[in-house]
Amino acid sequence: MIVVVLFAAIMAILSRYRKCPSDKVLVIYGKVGTDKNGQARSARCIHGGAAFIVPIIQSYEYMDLTPISINVDLKNALSKQNIRIDVPSRFTVGISTEPGVMQNAAERLLGLKLIEIQELAKDIIFGQLRLIIATMDIEEINSDRDKFLLAVSNNVEIELKKIGLKLINVNWFHNFSSHTNNIIITSRRVISQNRYV
Numbered sequence: 001m002i003v004v005v006l007f008a009a010i011m012a013i014l015s016r017y018r019k020c021p022s023d024k025v026l027v028i029y030g031k032v033g034t035d036k037n038g039q040a041r042s043a044r045c046i047h048g049g050a051a052f053i054v055p056i057i058q059s060y061e062y063m064d065l066t067p068i069s070i071n072v073d074l075k076n077a078l079s080k081q082n083i084r085i086d087v088p089s090r091f092t093v094g095i096s097t098e099p100g101v102m103q104n105a106a107e108r109l110l111g112l113k114l115i116e117i118q119e120l121a122k123d124i125i126f127g128q129l130r131l132i133i134a135t136m137d138i139e140e141i142n143s144d145r146d147k148f149l150l151a152v153s154n155n156v157e158i159e160l161k162k163i164g165l166k167l168i169n170v171n172w173f174h175n176f177s178s179h180t181n182n183i184i185i186t187s188r189r190v191i192s193q194n195r196y197v
Helices: 002-015 099-108 114-133 138-143 145-161
Strands: 017-019 024-030 043-046 050-052 058-064 068-078 084-095 165-172 192-194
Touching: 002 017, 024 050, 024 099, 043 050, 043 099, 068 114, 084 114, 099 165, 114 145, 138 145, 145 165
Parallel strands: none
Antiparallel strands: 017 050, 024 043, 024 058, 068 084, 084 165, 165 192
């Protein structure tokens, strides 16, 4: 009888031990201790490890690290010269494994569906694209694409980190076009930049 009880206890303990696959983040929530400032933590995030989930007082979920591709067909963005420009692009983002940013993801993205995360990121990207374009001339955007790409990447990444995401890749497609009779800007190149955290 004692052996049976002992075996059952061991199996119960093992059933609460959870490993985290390399393509996911394990989020433990409930009573998970305090941070370095003594404040109660809302969650504990683990990537590439394992943890024991305390029964009753703790639970867990996984967040998927699979990259998320977002088409951003920005139209009529207003430049510094008050000229409207179209900027077709594609951004690839994903949940970050950087400790502080991963905590943001646990607090703001846990439980959301993929489409909801996409829409949230898309709103941020649209806003930052419009903000950058509003500070640059059409000629500057067209002649110095690297500067434009760097500004967009830096601004977008800062904002994405606030909700727990990282910027992986940015692609500009086909052309930038302005809505004027005397200025048409085109580019046959696709400029891309990979940013891995």
